[in-house]
Amino acid sequence: MSVEISSGVLDRMLARAAASPAEEVCGLLFGTPGAIATAEPCENVADHPAHSFEIDPAALLAAHRRARHGGPAVIGHYHSHPTGNPVPSPRDAAQAMGDGAIWLIIGGRQARAWRSHAPGAFAEVAIVLI
Template sequence: MSVTISSSMLQQLLRHAGASPDAEVCGLLFGTRDRIDAVEACENVAADPARTFEIAPKALIAAHRRSRAGGPAVVGHYHSHPSGLAVPSARDAAQAMGDAAVWVIIGGGSSRAWRSDEPGCFVEVDIVMN
């Protein structure tokens, strides 16, 4: 399994994460199951943004409305682990819905992609850059 993303978009995610060394950043991924065509940074409204993330509901609702109106499909999201690795945390697993969403996690200066095919579980997905 793999997901394709442009090197410039991946660099954009790494820069976003690097700009916030003390709090998790987050955003949405748009495209198809196998390809990320666009990314959108979102506000992290979590009560403890140093340890978790929550995409601002307004941003999430607006993205799904645009998708229903013919815009790009929301296929997942990204977030950072400022003091950790690019692997799902226990908190991430608790939030994983098993909806085949792509999770790009940035940590330790790198990024890795995961797919949640079952609630609470992740399978790593190769990132293919174009």
């Protein structure tokens, strides 16, 4: 299983994470199940952004509203682990719904992608740069 992404889109997410070494950054991913076309940075509204993320609900609702009206499909989201590895944390697993969403996680200046295939469970997805 793999997901395609342009090096430009991935580089922008990596740069944003590097620019915020003390707090998790987050955003939405748009495209198809096999390809991330774009990424939209969102505000992290979590109570403790150094250790968790919560995408601004207004941004999430607006993205889904745009998709219903012909805009790009929301296929997942990204977030960073400023002091950790790019693997799902126990907190991430607790939030995973098993809906097939892509979770792109940035840590240690690298990114890895995961698909939520069951509540609390992930399968790694190879990132293919295009």
